[in-house]
Amino acid sequence: MFDLRGRRDLSGEILVRMADVQQHRGPDEAGYHFEPGVAFAHRRLSIIDLASGQQPLANEDGSVIVVFNGEIYNFQELVPELQALGHVFRTHSDTEVIVHAWEAWGEACVARFRGMFAFVLWDRTRESLFVARDRLGVKPLFYAILDDGTFLFGSELKALLAHPLFPRDIEPECVEDYFALGYVPEPRCIFRRAYKLPPGESFVLRRGDERCQPAPYWDVRFTGDNRLSEKDAADELVARLRESVRLRMIADVPLGAFLSGGVDSSAVVATMAHLSPEPVNTCSIGFDDPAYNESEFAAMVAKRYATNHFVETVASDDFDLIDELARLYDEPYADSSAIPTYRVCQLARKRVTVALSGDGGDESLGGYRRHRLHVMEERMRAALPLGVRQPVFGLLGKIYPKADWAPRVFRAKTTFEALARNSVEAYFHTMSLLRDNQRQALYSDAFRARLGGYSAVEVFHRHARHAGTDDPLALIQYLDLKTYLVGDINTKVDRASMAHSLEVREPLMDHKLVEWLATLPSDLKLRGVQGKYIFKKAMEPYLPHDVLYRPKMGFAVPLARWFRGPLRERVKDALLGERLADTGLFNAAYLKHLVSDHQSGVKDYSASIWALLMFEAFLRNVAGEAARPAAFGMPT
Incomplete structure (x- = not known):
């Protein structure tokens, strides 16, 4: 907490409460710092320098204090540089690098860090509070300014909710964002007064100035101008992946990796095996439903590299986590793969404290099926002007029946709808959980009026304006890095892992690797129907052909069957019950139609x-009494 208006003594009782609701993120120790107008708390998950890396951590004279979540992977390289500038280190932790880097380089310190991080730093001499988040949003940071001028911050929204003066009014536009995307995208939060600091941004707060103005210190540029030969690109990709993995294997606690049997996690494990003198610890989740089970492919990789492989089979009716997930995520979150992600983190924590993952590969390397389909649609869009496409394909999209049951060649409705749009709106259409017409049908007349024409597509338009590319694949990769990767993937993994006090590290999200991949031409990423082309070529000497070139499966659960079977009554109770009805947000007739x-x-x-x-x-679990029409700014 930070007093923007003066030097009030901030409540220790409230601070402890805010820290304790995040105990799962740091069960090993709790630390606090108080001075007039400043109150910091930290829950520690001990990873590096177990004996002396406690937080909040100060510089030599105590004038700079930091609380930090994450890892600075290049801290060992920065220490001698900072020592040469006269800074004295008292610990061997990466946290101490932050305070000295701030003293040496000020706000530019973040450009020197290679890692995943969210931190808040108080400089008593400069009377400044500095707040920063890592470039790709691996680690979260929530903040709010209360009516009394108190600045609150925390790694999870529940820390802010623990403050008795935090208002729980809900942002209507974020409800629209959620039903379009399945999450609430940065910088907004489901509660109107709270915000998420966007990836690659930072800001400074000073007493007497309550303006909070985050600004970017980093962005990725998809230039596609690196004309390496295919062989040289593959060789350099392997070398860069090896460096990224090596940095993420530094830990003073047991370390392992997730191994799903997909290309990305398998590549990370293969790389770890080449770097580690000991067998790598690997963890996989199997499913008792063969349609969702990838464990045989994980076993191939585990056998090839003689890993210490641990597998647990999850029942296909593993749906008891619904309320637990709501409490974990704090905001509405609709990616059902949070269930198996929660389970694989639970399994990993039995063996290790740090696990490496394969997250981020699809976004940088063009690995999603939707990437291939979008590029195909772009060729068709380029052949006809929008003025022709809109009326023709718009009409076909309306009259053509939706045929999820049919062979893919006959499922043209979505394609027609996409062809009637421009590139950004078409990709938003592809990414939407509920399409535009579905959301319009879902909302009540009063809620549609409250939205005043706002559509979640504005999130994509806002990011597209900064993409700096008109390459079809590069544009949607940029959008993925700014939206889906941060709001869905990183949110899912952070909450699921931290629920079990497990740190997950992400070699394929190393910003130097991401920057380099962005210089590669798109035809090295997507070649015909083959996504992640150069990555798969690069890994051919290291991974089985069946792992590299089998169809992508994903981390899915059998929702359709659940809702017609064991969750049948729960669906009726939830969708047709009083709680949703009392919000005034929804069209009751459409809810009945869905069920x-x-x-x-x-x-x-x-x-x-x-x-x-x-x-x-x-x-039910988070909003509580705020779940009434007035909380959404609607008439009661």
Whole structure:
């Protein structure tokens, strides 16, 4: 906490409460710092310098204090540089690098850090509070300014909610964002007065000035101008991956990796095996439903590299986590793969304290099926002007039946709808959990009026203006890095891992690797129908062909079957019950339509139903009494 208006003594009782609700993030120790107008708390998960890395941590004279979540992977390189400038280190932790880097370089210190981080630093001499988040949003940071001028911050929203003066009014536009994307994108938060610091941004606060103006210190540029030969690109990719993995293997506690059997996690494990003198610890989740089970491919990689491989099979009816997930994520969050992610983190924590993951590879390397389809659609869009496409394909999209059950060649409705849009709106359409027409049908007349024409597509337009590229693949990769990777993937992994006091590190999100990949031409990433082309070529000497070139499966759960079977009554109770009805947000007739048509087998509305289930769980477990029309700024 920080007093923007003076030097009040801030409540120690409230600070302890805010820290304790995040005990799962740091069960090993608690630390506090108080001075007039400043109150810091930290929950520690001990990873590096177990004996002396406690936080809050100060410089030599105590004038600079930091609380920090994450890892600075290049801290060992920065220490001698800072020592040469006269700074004296008392610990061997990466945290201490931050305070001395601030003294040496000020706000520019973040440009020197290579890692995942969110930190808040108080400089008593400069009367400044400095707040920063890592470039790709691996670590979260929430903040708010209360009516009395108190600046609150925390790694999770629940820390802010623990303050008795934090207002719980809900932001209506974030409800629209959630039902479009399945998460609430940066910088906003489901509660109107709270914000998430966007990736690669920082800001300074000073007493007497309550303006909070985050500004970017980093962005990625997709230039595509690196004309390496295919062989040289593959060789350099392996070398850069090896460096990134090596940096992330520094730890004073047991370390391992997730191994799903997909290309990315398998590549990370193969690289770790080449760097480690000891067998790598690997963890996999299997499913008792063969349609969702990748464990045989993980076993291939584990056998090839003789890892200490641990597998647990999860029942396909593992749906008891709904309320637990709502409490973990604090905001509405609709990615159902949070369930298996929670379970694999639970398994990993039995063996290790740090796990490396393969997250981020698809975004930088063009690995999603939607990337291939978007590029194909772009070729068709380029052949006809928008003025022709809109009326022709718009009409076809309306009249052509949705046919999820049919062979793919006959599922043209979505393609027609996409072709009637420009590139950004088409990709938003592809990424939408509930499409525009579905959301319009879902909302009540009063809520549509409250939105005043706002659409979540504005999130994509805002980022697209800064993309700096018109390459079809590069544009949507940029959008993924700014939206889906941060709001969905990183949020999912951070909360699921921290729920079990497990630190997850992400070699494929190393910013130097991401920057280099952005210089490669798109045809090295997407070649015909083959996504991640150069990555797969580079890994051919290290991984089985079946792992590299099998169809992408993903980390899915059988929602459609759950909602027609064991969760049938729960769906009815949640979607047709009083809690959703009392918000005034929803069209009751459309909710009945969703439940009836899905449970009778007429259509598959599992994604919409899961989003509504998780929203109802958020209202029940987090929002509480705020879940009334007045909280959304609507008439009661």
